[in-house]
Amino acid sequence: MVSLKQFLAGLAFVPVVLSHPPPDQHSKIAPKVIIISMFGPEGEAWWGIPEFDVLAHNITVPGLSPLYPHVHCTADKVICQLITGESEINAAVTITSLAFSELFDLRSTYFFVAGIAGVNPMHATTGSATFARYAIQVALQYEIDAREMPHNFTTGYVPQGSLAPGQYPQSIYGTEVFELNNELRTRAVGFAKNAQLADSAAAQTYRANYLQNSTHGIYQMGGSPPSVVECDVATSDVYYSGDLLSQAFDNTTTLLTNGTGQYCTTAQEDNATLEALLRAAVHDRVDFSRIVVMRTASDFDRPYPGEDAAYHLLYADQAGFEISIENIYRAGIHVVQGIVGEWKETFSHGVKPNNYIGDILGTLSGGNPNFGPGRILALEESGALLTKRSRSVLSKRWSNRL
Ligand SMILES: *[C@@H]1O[C@H](CO)[C@@H](O)[C@H](O)[C@H]1NC(C)=O
Ligand SMILES: *[C@@H]1O[C@H](CO)[C@@H](O)[C@H](O)[C@H]1NC(C)=O
Ligand SMILES: *[C@@H]1O[C@H](CO)[C@@H](O)[C@H](O)[C@H]1NC(C)=O
Ligand SMILES: *[C@@H]1O[C@H](CO)[C@@H](O)[C@H](O)[C@H]1NC(C)=O
Ligand SMILES: *[C@@H]1O[C@H](CO)[C@@H](O)[C@H](O)[C@H]1NC(C)=O
Ligand SMILES: *[C@H]1O[C@H](CO)[C@@H](O)[C@H](O)[C@H]1NC(C)=O
Numbered sequence: 253m254v255s256l257k258q259f260l261a262g263l264a265f266v267p268v269v270l271s272h273p274p275p276d277q278h279s280k281i282a283p284k285v286i287i288i289s290m291f292g293p294e295g296e297a298w299w300g301i302p303e304f305d306v307l308a309h310n311i312t313v314p315g316l317s318p319l320y321p322h323v324h325c326t327a328d329k330v331i332c333q334l335i336t337g338e339s340e341i342n343a344a345v346t347i348t349s350l351a352f353s354e355l356f357d358l359r360s361t362y363f364f365v366a367g368i369a370g371v372n373p374m375h376a377t378t379g380s381a382t383f384a385r386y387a388i389q390v391a392l393q394y395e396i397d398a399r400e401m402p403h404n405f406t407t408g409y410v411p412q413g414s415l416a417p418g419q420y421p422q423s424i425y426g427t428e429v430f431e432l433n434n435e436l437r438t439r440a441v442g443f444a445k446n447a448q449l450a451d452s453a454a455a456q457t458y459r460a461n462y463l464q465n466s467t468h469g470i471y472q473m474g475g476s477p478p479s480v481v482e483c484d485v486a487t488s489d490v491y492y493s494g495d496l497l498s499q500a501f502d503n504t505t506t507l508l509t510n511g512t513g514q515y516c517t518t519a520q521e522d523n524a525t526l527e528a529l530l531r532a533a534v535h536d537r538v539d540f541s542r543i544v545v546m547r548t549a550s551d552f553d554r555p556y557p558g559e560d561a562a563y564h565l566l567y568a569d570q571a572g573f574e575i576s577i578e579n580i581y582r583a584g585i586h587v588v589q590g591i592v593g594e595w596k597e598t599f600s601h602g603v604k605p606n607n608y609i610g611d612i613l614g615t616l617s618g619g620n621p622n623f624g625p626g627r628i629l630a631l632e633e634s635g636a637l638l639t640k641r642s643r644s645v646l647s648k649r650w651s652n653r654l
Contacts, residue, residue, distance in 0.1 A: 280357040284595055285588050287333040288365045295335040297580040306333045315349025317342055339489050344524035351532030362542045362591050365525060366584045368576040369517035371549030373462045373474020378455050378572030380478040381444055381583035383437050384485040384545040386513040387430045387526055390501035391488035407500035424633040426613045429508045429623055430526040433541040433605040440544045441480055443590035449478045450578040454571035461556035483516030485547050494561035498553045510623045517547040530611055540616055541605050550576035
């Protein structure tokens with residue numbers, strides 16, 4: 253019989269095993285920065301720029317997307333870039349393949365996720381460059397179509413294992429929330445603030461609508477010019493839009509981060525990328541304290557006051573796409589150059605986090621996250637610890653399926 257303590261001890265904290273270092277360790281590619289793009293236009297934002305040429309080397313890495321099979325690197329291989337393909341599955345498989353590739357030594361590499369996103373007008377606007385501390389997988393929930401929901405539900409989304417919206421999930425998968433190095437984020441934001449962000453007349457015209465109704469003073473940021481903002485990113489394969497889903501996932505963010513996260517941008521990959529990097533960090537292949545997630549805003553997650561939700565999503569010209577792509581480069585170049593430029597004195601040693609980093613299970617440090625139910629309960633609710641309580645939750649989960 254294995255005690256709970258012994259079981260937990262064996263479950264994670266995989267010790268760093270370097271007993272058989274591959275003989276060619278020194279010939280591996282060890283970039284200082286890898287830029288992670290999610291689709292073509294985000295990738296192309298970095299091509300043909302005056303500062304560096306990431307297309308000097310194209311390295312085929314098994315497991316990457318058939319659409320984007322290469323890792324691109326500068327001639328000196330100090331800066332590299334890849335495109336994951338869109339949505340959670342593509343991001344997870346691509347980053348796992350990179351992180352476990354024997355072609356690379358990524359132990360000192362900074363991972364810079366640089367993509368576009370929807371944006372919450374309460375915190376930022378189109379063209380803004382946002383930097384996340386948390387990534388929240390907001391749609392990892394039960395869902396019934398809102399037309400069939402009980403009259404007293406505020407949304408059709410219900411946290412897994414729970415009985416109503418707003419209840420803390422009783423069933424944990426482990427990827428619900430990731431927390432990143434806040435001190436590194438502060439540095440990245442400091443670099444990005446040197447940027448002159450792009451804007452356009454058409455984007456200004458559309459965002460002005462968010463200021464039109466004074467009862468919506470809450471959208472002050474949505475109606476203001478683009479800026480660099482610290483706020484968090486939601487991940488969902490479903491490209492949702494509208495007041496009610498945005499509010500529902502704002503509530504989910506608050507719930508899952510115990511009130512410390514700020515629901516701000518919405519994209520389809522970051523939690524998957526972070527789960528892949530976390531698994532690699534467990535085996536000391538990457539350093540989880542060296543990740544920056546930047547999302548520049550291409551569109552609003554909800555209509556302006558008085559606008560129809562479907563019109564906003566499907567027909568309106570929000571005019572944010574071009575400036576968001578341009579601002580990946582304008583803000584991001586300062587981050588890349590900042591890290592490479594201060595490599596010797598600062599970044600080669602790493603930036604010590606002042607906050608918990610990792611997932612909801614406490615996988616990396618074994619410590620307790622500052623969100624979630626705590627390591628032991630989270631493991632229990634994930635089904636990893638088959639206690640009486642989790643067995644009953646699991647059996648309920650599966651009997652509901654039959
Ligand atoms: C690398 O690939 C890009 C497009 O994917 C291409 O434009 C570039 O010329 C390639 N570089 C080399 C050195 O082949
Ligand atoms: C909704 O109403 C039902 C009874 O009609 C009640 O049992 C349940 O607790 C209510 N749920 C919420 C979220 O208020
Ligand atoms: C302003 O917003 C309030 C609350 O949503 C709404 O009732 C009102 O009709 C709006 N007014 C205009 C002019 O859009
Ligand atoms: C979000 O939470 C607030 C506060 O609990 C609640 O009033 C609102 O109805 C919720 N919104 C949705 C869409 O669930
Ligand atoms: C987060 O909130 C949940 C639900 O309210 C609670 O059970 C848990 O203890 C909280 N976690 C932390 C670290 O405060
Ligand atoms: C996804 O990752 C972001 C950080 O980029 C974090 O804020 C969020 O909580 C994560 N969500 C899930 C469900 O893992």
